[in-house]
Amino acid sequence: MFREAVARRYGQALFDLAERHEIVDRLERELTEIAETLEGSRELRRVLEHPQVAGEEKKRLLQRLFGGTSSRITMNFLMLVIDRRREMFLKDIIKEYLRLVDAARNIADVQVSSAVELTPEEKEQLVGNLARATGRQVRARYTVDPELIGGVVVRIGNRVIDGSVRSKLRALRERLVAGPA
Numbered sequence: 001m002f003r004e005a006v007a008r009r010y011g012q013a014l015f016d017l018a019e020r021h022e023i024v025d026r027l028e029r030e031l032t033e034i035a036e037t038l039e040g041s042r043e044l045r046r047v048l049e050h051p052q053v054a055g056e057e058k059k060r061l062l063q064r065l066f067g068g069t070s071s072r073i074t075m076n077f078l079m080l081v082i083d084r085r086r087e088m089f090l091k092d093i094i095k096e097y098l099r100l101v102d103a104a105r106n107i108a109d110v111q112v113s114s115a116v117e118l119t120p121e122e123k124e125q126l127v128g129n130l131a132r133a134t135g136r137q138v139r140a141r142y143t144v145d146p147e148l149i150g151g152v153v154v155r156i157g158n159r160v161i162d163g164s165v166r167s168k169l170r171a172l173r174e175r176l177v178a179g180p181a
Contacts, residue, residue, distance in 0.1 A: 001087055003092055004127075006086055006093070007092035007093045009087070010097075011071050011093050011096025011097040012095075014027070014093070014097050018073070018097075021073065023071065024101055027073065030069070031098065032094075032098070033066075033070075034066060034074075034094065035054065035091060035095070035098075037066075039091075044065075046136075047074075048061075048088060049088045056149055059079055059082050062078045062079075064088070081093070105137070108134050108137070108139070108157070109139050109141070109157075110127075110130055110138050110140045110154060111143070111155040112152055112155075113143045113145045113152065113153045113155075113164075114142070114144060114145070114151070114153075115144070115147075116144060116146075117142075118142060123140065126140070127140055147166060149164065149165035149166050149169070151163040151164040
């Protein structure tokens with residue numbers, strides 16, 4: 001809960017600042033690069049999140065890594081995160097910023113799980129249907145989960161649309177166990 005509140009507060013503040021300075025796209029690129037670097041380096045995450053590593057040392061490290069490619073606003077933001085001892089939330093803050101960018105662009109991130117790999121035509125049709133249903137552009141990520149037996153499970157934010165054979169079989173089993181109504 002606290003992690004989400006911190007991410008929302010900092011992410012929203014950074015997004016508001018980026019909008020005010022009209023650099024939303026630039027910050028999106030810079031923060032994506034930072035997030036990818038954090039994701040790819042366990043050692044970097046360990047140093048940044050370690051409570052006994054001095055804040056000034058963390059700042060120097062970030063300056064060396066990102067100072068040459070990141071804007072002054074991004075670097076000031078990173079320094080603020082270190083000053084406020086919120087570095088363990090950095091990935092979450094970046095994720096929240098990127099979510100706000102997508103919301104402003106009317107883009108919905110959708111996770112689609114299917115029992116088998118969907119064909120390009122099926123993906124196109126599904127994205128089209130989801131775009132019409134949500135009224136948003138849809139950016140879909142696909143995974144294959146053979147345990148679904150058939151059908152698809154779609155996750156849009158906190159909403160789940162379960163059209164899998166597995167869920168239909170589970171519902172049938174529950175009705176049979178409950179007996180006649």
